[in-house]
Amino acid sequence: MAELRKDYILDRYVIIATERSLRPHQFKRQEESKKVDVCYFCPGKEDLTPPETGRVQIETKGMKGWCIRYFPNKYPAVMQEGNSIIKTDNEFFTYADAVGMHEVIVETPEHEKELADLSVQHIARVLEVYKERIEMLSKLPDIKYVAVFKNSGREAGTSLVHSHSQIIAYNLIPPIITEKEQACRKSNSCPYCKMLNIEKNSYRRCYENEHFLSFTPYASRFPMEVWMLPKRHVLSIAELSGPEMTALAEMLKRILLKLKDLNAPYNYYLQYGLEKMHFHIEILPRLSTLAGFEFSTGTIINTLTPEEAAGFYRNEKVG
Ligand SMILES: [Zn+2]
Ligand SMILES: [Zn+2]
Numbered sequence: 001m002a003e004l005r006k007d008y009i010l011d012r013y014v015i016i017a018t019e020r021s022l023r024p025h026q027f028k029r030q031e032e033s034k035k036v037d038v039c040y041f042c043p044g045k046e047d048l049t050p051p052e053t054g055r056v057q058i059e060t061k062g063m064k065g066w067c068i069r070y071f072p073n074k075y076p077a078v079m080q081e082g083n084s085i086i087k088t089d090n091e092f093f094t095y096a097d098a099v100g101m102h103e104v105i106v107e108t109p110e111h112e113k114e115l116a117d118l119s120v121q122h123i124a125r126v127l128e129v130y131k132e133r134i135e136m137l138s139k140l141p142d143i144k145y146v147a148v149f150k151n152s153g154r155e156a157g158t159s160l161v162h163s164h165s166q167i168i169a170y171n172l173i174p175p176i177i178t179e180k181e182q183a184c185r186k187s188n189s190c191p192y193c194k195m196l197n198i199e200k201n202s203y204r205r206c207y208e209n210e211h212f213l214s215f216t217p218y219a220s221r222f223p224m225e226v227w228m229l230p231k232r233h234v235l236s237i238a239e240l241s242g243p244e245m246t247a248l249a250e251m252l253k254r255i256l257l258k259l260k261d262l263n264a265p266y267n268y269y270l271q272y273g274l275e276k277m278h279f280h281i282e283i284l285p286r287l288s289t290l291a292g293f294e295f296s297t298g299t300i301i302n303t304l305t306p307e308e309a310a311g312f313y314r315n316e317k318v319g
Contacts (some may be wrong), residue, residue, distance in 0.1 A: 043109045056257075069105075192278030206310050
């Protein structure tokens, strides 16, 4: 039986259609090759990237080097100049210059490593860089939102295989954030805090540690989609304490290691609030494709139930 499900708060539907369903392990992909002629993100090639914005240094066995580097994207989607004010002409034509900063964060000097392979401490440092860049970039005059995301694997949109994240700070509050903010404003208590309470005892619960809970959302759009929420009501990663950042890094690593078992391409992104919305991270494994029905209706067909996906994360044997 197929089931139509609505997102917790958004006016967004999915169809969970398990007739053609594969078991989670049947989604496994071929491992992608990391071989390239020249990698711009590898140590020794620093002068092939735009000038560095910052780095995290390490010193091991007397050897000095960087463990994380960040710099402007060579092919930015937004520019640091122009008129950021959004205008409408003749009813239909709304526009502005796309003003902002597009940055790349190289997460490790080691070409062969994935984010999942790094230590919890190292992943926490990457998260600290997210925090620092959001704080810096949101202060810039034309910036309305700072989007932090990671694309891993070709089907998730990566062109460079060396593990990295991206930041686009730009002159628009994304409509998805506005919709979530509105839903939170309408509710008399935080809907995400309510979700935490319900999902921590549901079949969709994946992992829990002292500060974070992860679960596969009720109306998951993609097989193995998973969300991570801090248990404390915070609006942004900037409000997380040191121990909370470590707990987040630990949980992210666990989830990414499970996805690595499947060689799953994935996107993840931070969703932070402006006034009310509870900060969270959404991870979307890209093991299915959007096609005609999805584009014509906005309704996504997902062939794996989030309940079964959560069992995969919890390492439950399935028959
Ligand atoms: Zn490399
Ligand atoms: Zn909350």
